[in-house]
Amino acid sequence: MHPVSALRIDVWSDIVCPWCYIGKRRLESALGRFEHADEVEVHWHSFQLDPSHPRGERRPVFETLARKTGAPLAQVRGMTAQVTELAAAEGLTYHLEHAVSVNTIDAHRLNHLAETHGLGAAMHERLLRAHLCEGETVDDADTLVRLGTEVGVPGEEIRRMLDGDDGGDGDDGGDTYAKAVQADFDEGRRYGASGVPYFVLDRAYAVSGAQPADTFLSALRTAHANGDRAAR
Template identity: 45%
Template sequence: MVHGCPWCYIGKARFTKGLADFAHRDQVEVVFRSFELDPAGAKGVTAPVVEMLAKKYGRTLDEARGMEEHVATTARAEGLEYRTDGRDHGNTFDIHRLLHLAAARGRQEELLDLAFRANFAEERSVFDPEVLIALAVEAGLDEAEARAVLADDSAYAGEVRADEREAAELGANSVPFFVFDRRYGVSGGQPAEVFTRALEQAWAGREIEELVAAAEACEPDGACAVPQV
């Protein structure tokens, strides 16, 4: 999952709904893995999302705002809050490292949801270390331990890189990307029923096609593919 990718935010909500409709949901273990949209981005350097979209797609700022409005409309249809102004884009490596600490303490999904909410729905920048610390504490992590991880650039760095290598081996070149039983892949922010069907087919041991053509997703260069407006 990637915190700067709105389709991960939307895709997680849709997957959760799809999982709720799966008969064997209580026997499903969900694990979240790291994937950076902008791994080459300098730590601590941010830029407005609208400006990034305009530059990436060669659009005007008004057109880029329209792209954001499209995503916002989709998110809100899933019951998610989404603000289109004031969001930043930047390097997410520290967020991923902190999520690995949360995983080790059994609080990964709690921190993931809080980070998504802060980034997409609230006036809090997840690129601010103090915001990250506050989110970690809110998720149930120890403040001193969270601060120690952020202060040590090597802490959980290997775990993040291992996730990224695994993603490459699995053929994930955009996010969200869902792997079922380490055999089947579903790419993009698919509708909830697609995830339910994928779970059912994976449970039954049948092959499923990787769904990519109609999926809306975020790309490794930091941009998120959305219909033109």
């Protein structure tokens, strides 16, 4: 008998992306119905919806969307209301009227730090909820320390990481995690991720967007059937 190999799911996501949280919940719903869910490993990867957003610049999400789309604020509110309704159907309570647009690089660095403690998935969940549901400012150092310690990441490690020199070639924590984030960006491009959420099953089957749970379930079954991972 050979051990059963895991069905790997790689997910590219940004913690300020409302569709990413919806997609996460729909994947989780599919896994709840998947016959081989105990064989699945989910790995979260960094992606930035707007890497050009200046670090340290903060503005209301509605204002950011109005600038990007050229739509009046009333229309932006209508668009986000539809997303909020879809989120509610997945058990999520969005308050996008309180959300703050920021550069997410430090939040992604925190995700990678959390992953070294086996807390990457919990950290990603906490950051999504903080931005989309609670109106937290997720580029603020004190906020990131608080959110990280909530899930069990040592606060002193978070401070050390945030104080690190991203641009250097040294071995300090900040540079290490910045490189890990960049590696995620590069890998995502190789898999064809031009937007998020983006899911790759068994390094072979891509699912783009927050698809319905039934679509995820079908993809899981296909990947499992074609992966030849049954114990022999």
